[in-house]
Amino acid sequence: RLVILSLLMFSCSNSLIQEEPATIKFENAMKYIEDSKFARAIDELEYLLLVDPMSDVANDAQYYVAESYYNLNNYNRAIEEFEKYLSRRSLSNKLLKKSQFLLCKCYYKVTLDYNKDQSGTYIAIEKLQYFIEKESMEEYVNEIQTMISDLRTKLAKKNFYTAKLYLRLEELDSAVIYYDSIIKEYYDTEFVNYSLINTAIIYFIDDKEKSISYLKNHKNSFISIDDYKSAISYIDNLQLEQKTEYYIDQLK
Numbered sequence: 001r002l003v004i005l006s007l008l009m010f011s012c013s014n015s016l017i018q019e020e021p022a023t024i025k026f027e028n029a030m031k032y033i034e035d036s037k038f039a040r041a042i043d044e045l046e047y048l049l050l051v052d053p054m055s056d057v058a059n060d061a062q063y064y065v066a067e068s069y070y071n072l073n074n075y076n077r078a079i080e081e082f083e084k085y086l087s088r089r090s091l092s093n094k095l096l097k098k099s100q101f102l103l104c105k106c107y108y109k110v111t112l113d114y115n116k117d118q119s120g121t122y123i124a125i126e127k128l129q130y131f132i133e134k135e136s137m138e139e140y141v142n143e144i145q146t147m148i149s150d151l152r153t154k155l156a157k158k159n160f161y162t163a164k165l166y167l168r169l170e171e172l173d174s175a176v177i178y179y180d181s182i183i184k185e186y187y188d189t190e191f192v193n194y195s196l197i198n199t200a201i202i203y204f205i206d207d208k209e210k211s212i213s214y215l216k217n218h219k220n221s222f223i224s225i226d227d228y229k230s231a232i233s234y235i236d237n238l239q240l241e242q243k244t245e246y247y248i249d250q251l252k
Contacts, residue, residue, distance in 0.1 A: 021048075021051065021052065022052040022055035022057055022061075025044045026044075026048060026060070029041040029044035029048070029064060033064060036071070038068040038071045038072050039072065041068050045064055045068070046065060048061050049061055049062060049065070058088075059088050059092070059095075060095065062081065062085045063092075063098075063099055065081050066078050066081030066082040066084070070082075070105075075109045078102070079103065079106045079107065082103040082106065083103070085099050086099055093136075097140075100131055100134065100136060100137060101143075104128050107120075107123065107128065108151065111124050111151060118155060121154055121155055124147075125148055128148050129148065132144045132148070152186055152188065153186070153189045153190065153191070155185075156182050156185075156192075157191060159181050159191075160179075160182060160194065162178050163179050172202050176202055179195035179199045183196060183218070183221055192221065192223060193222055193223055193227050196221060196222060198252055199214060201235070201238070201247055201250050201251055204235060205247050208235075212235060216232075238250065
């Protein structure tokens with residue numbers, strides 16, 4: 001009986017020893033986070049997850065690892081860690097929502113400037129559109145929608161300046177193709193009006209009536225009716241039978 005009792009006591013004490021470090025490590029990490037010492041917090045939390053991955057605080061520890069990388073502006077690593085968190089079971093509803101929203105922000109922040117590769121922008125839009133439809137993101141819908149709008153504007157800007165490049169090369173038909181992609185795909189961005197007007201100016205070079213007809217056929221593509229009226233007026237006031245350079249100079 002004494003041996004059994006001793007074994008039970010050892011087992012209980014061993015369990016306490018196993019549980020205590022995870023709790024203490026987590027509390028220490030929280031203090032580091034409060035002091036904005038995110039790298040130190042990551043060290044504590046990653047050690048906790050390594051030695052006691054099944055502890056009661058493991059899920060929260062994984063979340064705060066991800067959030068700490070986010071606060072260090074290491075968005076690519078934060079994406080990895082948020083994905084790990086979201087793959088876990090029995091998540092806190094509050095942290096689940098925060099992790100999904102911060103993951104959206106990570107994808108948004110890792111996108112490059114418009115004049116660089118935009119593959120990350122397409123991925124970000126896809127991810128944001130996926131999360132915006134989730135019921136858990138209801139309170140963040142406006143912010144996610146703003147991010148999506150910014151990313152779409154970036155893609156439109158990329159196409160717009162690609163069109164400008166073709167204009168410098170005097171490849172007007174290629175420029176029109178890029179303007180057309182903006183009109184069809186990025187109709188809700190600030191570049192749509194410029195694309196419509198520039199296309200009309202290019203058509204004007206050969207045929208004024210074709211130019212006016214184009215604008216009338218795309219009346220509903222303008223952001224507002226006033227923008228459409230301004231475009232018609234602008235085209236009407238262009239001089240006829242000028243050199244191509246004159247019309248290129250009129251482009252927006």
